Amino acid sequence: MNTLDKLQDLLSKEYALPREVVTPETALDAVGVDSLGMMELLFEIEKTFDIVIPNEQVELKTVGQLAAYIDHLRVQPRAAPGLAAS
Amino acid sequence: MRRVVVTGMGLVSPVGNAVPQFFDNLISGVSGIRMLQEAFSERLLSPIAGSVEFDAAAYFPAAKYRMLDRVSQFALKAADAAIEDAGLDGDALLPERVGVFMGTGMGGAQTLEQGYQDLFIEQARSVRPFSVLMAMQNAAAAWIALDRGFSGPNLTYSTACSSSAVAIGEAWQRIRQGETDMMIAGGAEAPLSLGVLKAWESLRTVAAVDADDPAASCKPFSANRSGLVLGEGAAVVVLEAWEHAVARNARIHAELIGYGLYTDTGHITRPSVEGQARAMQLALASAHVEAADIGYINAHGTGTAANDAVETAAIRQVFGPAAYGIPVSSTKSMHGHLLGGAGALEFIASILAMQSGIAPPTMHLQHPDLECDLDYVPNEARKNLDIAMAMSNSFAFGGTDAVLIVRRV
Numbered sequence: 001m002n003t004l005d006k007l008q009d010l011l012s013k014e015y016a017l018p019r020e021v022v023t024p025e026t027a028l029d030a031v032g033v034d035s036l037g038m039m040e041l042l043f044e045i046e047k048t049f050d051i052v053i054p055n056e057q058v059e060l061k062t063v064g065q066l067a068a069y070i071d072h073l074r075v076q077p078r079a080a081p082g083l084a085a086s
Numbered sequence: 087m088r089r090v091v092v093t094g095m096g097l098v099s100p101v102g103n104a105v106p107q108f109f110d111n112l113i114s115g116v117s118g119i120r121m122l123q124e125a126f127s128e129r130l131l132s133p134i135a136g137s138v139e140f141d142a143a144a145y146f147p148a149a150k151y152r153m154l155d156r157v158s159q160f161a162l163k164a165a166d167a168a169i170e171d172a173g174l175d176g177d178a179l180l181p182e183r184v185g186v187f188m189g190t191g192m193g194g195a196q197t198l199e200q201g202y203q204d205l206f207i208e209q210a211r212s213v214r215p216f217s218v219l220m221a222m223q224n225a226a227a228a229w230i231a232l233d234r235g236f237s238g239p240n241l242t243y244s245t246a247c248s249s250s251a252v253a254i255g256e257a258w259q260r261i262r263q264g265e266t267d268m269m270i271a272g273g274a275e276a277p278l279s280l281g282v283l284k285a286w287e288s289l290r291t292v293a294a295v296d297a298d299d300p301a302a303s304c305k306p307f308s309a310n311r312s313g314l315v316l317g318e319g320a321a322v323v324v325l326e327a328w329e330h331a332v333a334r335n336a337r338i339h340a341e342l343i344g345y346g347l348y349t350d351t352g353h354i355t356r357p358s359v360e361g362q363a364r365a366m367q368l369a370l371a372s373a374h375v376e377a378a379d380i381g382y383i384n385a386h387g388t389g390t391a392a393n394d395a396v397e398t399a400a401i402r403q404v405f406g407p408a409a410y411g412i413p414v415s416s417t418k419s420m421h422g423h424l425l426g427g428a429g430a431l432e433f434i435a436s437i438l439a440m441q442s443g444i445a446p447p448t449m450h451l452q453h454p455d456l457e458c459d460l461d462y463v464p465n466e467a468r469k470n471l472d473i474a475m476a477m478s479n480s481f482a483f484g485g486t487d488a489v490l491i492v493r494r495v
Contacts, residue, residue: 016148032149039215040152046211 003049003074004067010048011063014041024064031063045070090261091495093336094174094324095434096167098160098274100136100317100421105171109438112446113467117301117420119315126280132292134303135278136317136422153216154229155194160320160427161226161274162233168270169234172324173336185238185266186227187257188322189249189273191426192282193242194221199281226274226320238266244426247386249273250321251429251480251488255345257325267330272322272430286316289355291390302450304423306387306416307394307462309455314388317422321430340437343475344373344491355483357393362386362400362479365487369477370404373491377405380412380491381473382445384436385462386481387416388423393481395457402460413471415463419449429480433490436476440494443471 001009004024012019015032022031033041042053045066051073060066097103100118101111111118118136127133142159143151154162165186169175197220204210219225224242231240239260243252250273257269277283286292293313296303304315331338346369350361370377386397394416402409417435424431439445444467451464474494481487 014148014152032147036216037149043212043215052211 003071004064006048007045007063007067007070010044014044022063024062024067026063027061028063028066049074087262088264089328090258090325090342091328091331092323092339092342092437092492093326093331094168094172095339095437096164096169096171097319097321097431097434098138098140098163099319099321099431100138103138103140103163104167105434105438109435109442112417112420112435113444115420115447115449115465115467117449118317119301119303119420119422121300122278129280130283131287132295132303134293134295134300134315135283136315136319136424137278138319153219155197155220155225156276156318157190157194157196157274158220158226158229160276160318161188161272161322162229164272164274164320164322165230165270168272168322168324174324179268181235181237183238183267184236184269185257185260186230186236186240186270187243187253188227188230188271189243189245189251189253189426189429190223190226191244191246191249191275192277193223193244194225195282196276196279197221199279230270236270245486246482246484247423247425248429248480248482248486248488249426251433251478251490252347252486254323254325254342254430254433255347255488255490258342258345261325261327267327269325270322271325272320273427274320275425275427276318277316277425278318283316292316293389304389304419305450306385306389306419306448307398307455307458308451309453311389311391311394313390314418315422317424319421319424319431320427321434323430323434338495340440340492341495342490343493344369344375346370346372346489348487350485350487352485354485357396357481359396359399359403361485361487362397362481363403365481365489366400366404366477366479369489369491375475375491378408379475380477381471382436382439382476383412383414384432384439384476384478385414385416386479387418387448389416389418395455397479397481398458398460409460412461413445413463413468414460415446415448417446419451429478429488432480433478436478437492440473440476440492443473444469445471
């Protein structure tokens, strides 16, 4: 299963949406992910993909962009652990 | 001072999540106390509690559900029901004139416990991002206001077992003094986690399991009482200025006429006769009524050795010889002790008893105690009563004793 598939599964489960509604083009805010919800989603993604998401500003608007970002992090050496609190 | 009436009631309880079902069960002597089924229950000396059946995952939208501790899930469901009962939807309200006061003893304790488990046991790298929002004591009150846009005062009271009686009493003051027209008030508790249950167990205040019938383990005022049984749930009422309720043709359940608040400074847990009596006297004084006017008392009646004997003596001190003629019952024998939710739940029970003229029983009272010699309506509801006014007692660890008095309208 590739990253996009896993992410689509995760979003459909977490937001109780039919799987077919969550496409690569789907906007994250249309799924129900607001700025606060993104914190929770990043937490789930870290666990699901066993990655550490650095505390950096990245423009992520669609499911596809988020999947690409996860792939980008998966080939990076692990970032320093810990997300700085806002 | 303005008159204040109750126009909406909602609850989530171990004996039902709808007001009529709740009262039917109480007057039928149905206990919501059960053996806990969770895996952790084998580690408890008394694996019993008043547990709630409520499918919160189905009730709330998924994104919101994940942000709510169990205590807030109960509170929001009860608030929705109270607001629906009050017929507020569609009525034009001034949002600034509507406030929300809630009570809770331990708030989002389950979120904290889960976070500690993840962090210390599972060695998780971080805790859930919503932990702060879920665990904060004011989460329930905040969500109720957010959901409806009520921008009046929003406060959360934490005075242990009297928290929600205090929330209702303080809300009453706000309307009475003209600062608001309407208040959503009540409380909630979700204490059925291993950590919280163990904490209560260590205090040696929890009842032993009745071997013949676990549902009968809480035995207030009985000589063989052995302690309290914890319960979970929430209760919320809509309080409203009388003229505001009349102007919108609201159905009025009762008038809240008295609130007594007294701090027992003798001991952090041990109650005193003087303290409990003084709270009742202050409530009577604020209502401008005599002890003889009270037709029913919903006792704090925890089922502990200390409370029940002290509360009995306090009622005798306030009511004199007339104390023997007043039906006094502890509905905790059926729904358990909801801690921060108890005062509001029993306030609703008191209103329903007054409205129906039926005093719910004190269940599982088979062995009279010489120290507890009042009419506790043992084991069977008392019907055809003429209850013009009812009193609801809530006494607390920490000493914040609160008493509410309602009048039939």
